[in-house]
Amino acid sequence: MRVKKPKIKPGVSAYDRFYSNMRMKIVGAFFGMTIVVVIFWSAMYSIVSYVGDGLRHDEMHDELLEDLHHAVQMLEAANAESESASQAQLIALNARQLNATIAIQASDEQWRIYGDGRSRIQEQLSEASSGEWYQYRWNNPFTTRDAALIATVQGSDGANYRLAINKPLAAWYDHFYYAVSPQILFVLSIALMAFFATPWRSQMKLLKTMLDAMKRMATGDFSVDLPKVKRMGDMEVIVEGLSDMATELQQLEQTRQRFISDVSHELQSPLTSITGFAQALHNETLSRETRLDYLERIEAESMRLSKLSDSLLKLTMLEAQRELVEPHEFALDMQLKRTALALEPQWLGKRIELDIELEQVTVTGDEDALRQVWTNLLHNAIKFTPEDGTIRIQLTKEQQQARVIIADTGIGIAEEDLPHVFERFYKADKARTSSKGGSGLGLSIAATIVRQHGGTITASSVQGQGTTFEATIPLQLAEKPAVLPGGKTQTAESR
Known part of the structure; x- marks a missing residue:
């Protein structure tokens, strides 16, 4: 099975790939941050809603019972006769005001229902017992819940009314979107600011300059001029270090070139003399004294070459010696x-x-x-x-x-x-x-x-x-005396 190698677009530099990857990482980081914020906020919202729902369980029972007493008081105040049209109108009006469904049991023990949600309260009436019955119900956090109460309420004149009430409750997450929206908008705003207007773009520009400088240094060109940066933290230290390194390498390269030039010159001078005198000795017409003079000069230049090589060898050994x-x-x-x-x-x-x-x-x-x-x-x-x-x-x-x-x-x-x-x-x-x-x-x-x-x-x-x-x-040596290059003059001070 052949594995396809990823295609690299021609002409795309390493910096461009790095810059593109960096942008994708920033976008991915803020996208991930948004997801984390939403998940965290959802978890906290659910916990708070669950705890709050448990606290409202008993409060809702008292609230529904109070609503039933209010309905009875309204009927008594209007002197509505039992099972009359005025009674039905008053109960329907009260149901609309409470945004609930109210049922009242007639003398034939039949329930008359007023308001919306008839099907739901009918199910509850069929499930309820003869005494007081209370239910606080929800299917899941995303659907509308309800609370129902069936009870016998005694009026001020001692008459008893058998009433039922069903009131819908908001789902846990009805207001979640309003709660989490500011968080999402805040994270997205930070992401947009970071992507378009924050200092990382300046840092990326500086990084490109540093990469270009390193490329030039890799080819032997140490005459790089990095800009001075301030208030960039670690980037400032890196730029200063790279600038110092370029300066040191440039000095080292100049020393190396001067050393090669000096060695070539020092070797060329005696070699030229030796070659010239050796060629002159081929002339058979030269006198004995002249030949001896030429030989002495060749010997002197040879000794000079020998001393030069000995000095170079000694200096190299000294600079390489650690102790x-x-x-x-x-x-x-x-x-x-x-x-x-x-x-x-x-x-x-x-x-x-x-x-x-x-x-x-x-x-x-x-x-x-x-x-x-x-x-x-x-x-x-x-x-x-x-x-x-x-x-x-x-x-x-x-x-x-x-x-x-x-x-x-x-x-x-x-x-x-x-x-x-x-x-x-x-x-x-x-x-x-x-x-x-x-x-x-x-x-x-x-x-x-x-x-x-x-x-x-x-x-x-x-x-x-x-x-x-x-x-x-x-008078006494240090534990490990350091050896520095011979060309340096920092410790060998020269005025």
Whole structure:
């Protein structure tokens, strides 16, 4: 047996289907609400009517008996003779006034009936006993009911009159429609207002805008501009969250594109040099000295490529790493001294003076990773400090943090470049940095390691006077130090 698949109209978007379904749901909800109101109101009306009917049972007996006494009083007041035409007229008049059927028993024990409803009272007269007989009857809540009483009424002169009365009673639901109509009209009015003029239409319009924005984001276009909404409850939170997500994704995409561009550029430069020198070596007329020079340049560019790949691998591993590899307690002041001594050939070669002021501080962290931080910062300071310059290394303990300052008297960094110094491949002076063999990853690696330890790193500089890097490291690690992307500068504050 083949099952037919539901047909989907071509050209109908998911939003249109959702909007149509939403309208149907709203209509269905109010239709269901109307049904619930009617059922609830009917149940309450029935209960109240049933209770009220029970309370009126005895009251109706007294009311019918009073009507019979009134008929007798009217006959006595008119001095109507028994079984006369005037008596018949008076009883018929009284029946019309009471909207009832009245019967009076004649001397031959025959009943004479006046008013409408003869057939019904005749049945009751045939069922009644010789004494007083009372019946309060209804067939169902939707039909007219009646109450009947047969009794002997004594007049003021002592004469007895045998009378019967049958009075119709309204059905329970005679007035139900008038009672429930306002409820139905109220619900239908609310439904119409909700369908045509309530804020849900604005919310649906906003939802369409959000869906369009998400479609654009799915295709890689994060330049979405969502309207600011107010007084929309959860929708306001969702719109703000989606807007923030679009902004973050746009920044992430820009970072990714810049990273790919920077990596391509960094790889292309040494590869171009290697290719050019390798092609030149095919020239057999080159002298031995020239060949050796070309080979040395190829070797240098190859080493540069190797260092670049190592730095990229290290940075990737650091950013993917959730916890420190080997955290343990060590003397930070001794580490800074050893790092400075390891770079002694470089700063002595430029006759740079080191001003070292270190307090005894012990921290808990990854010793090898932090050594990489100080190495990168010192190497950067040495590289951009001219001959006979000064580099200051300072370590102090402030509350529960170690504060490390590495300042130089070098060429400095332009103010517009300071916010980007910790970004991957960023170079304030690309031509100068390339000539000095930098890859633009050292500061990014340093910032990532510092953040891994729960610390912060900042940079300040005055162009032409020098640059100062300040890093703070907690003395004790948190339980799970968070790792943030290297390109972020929120915790690695840059002025």
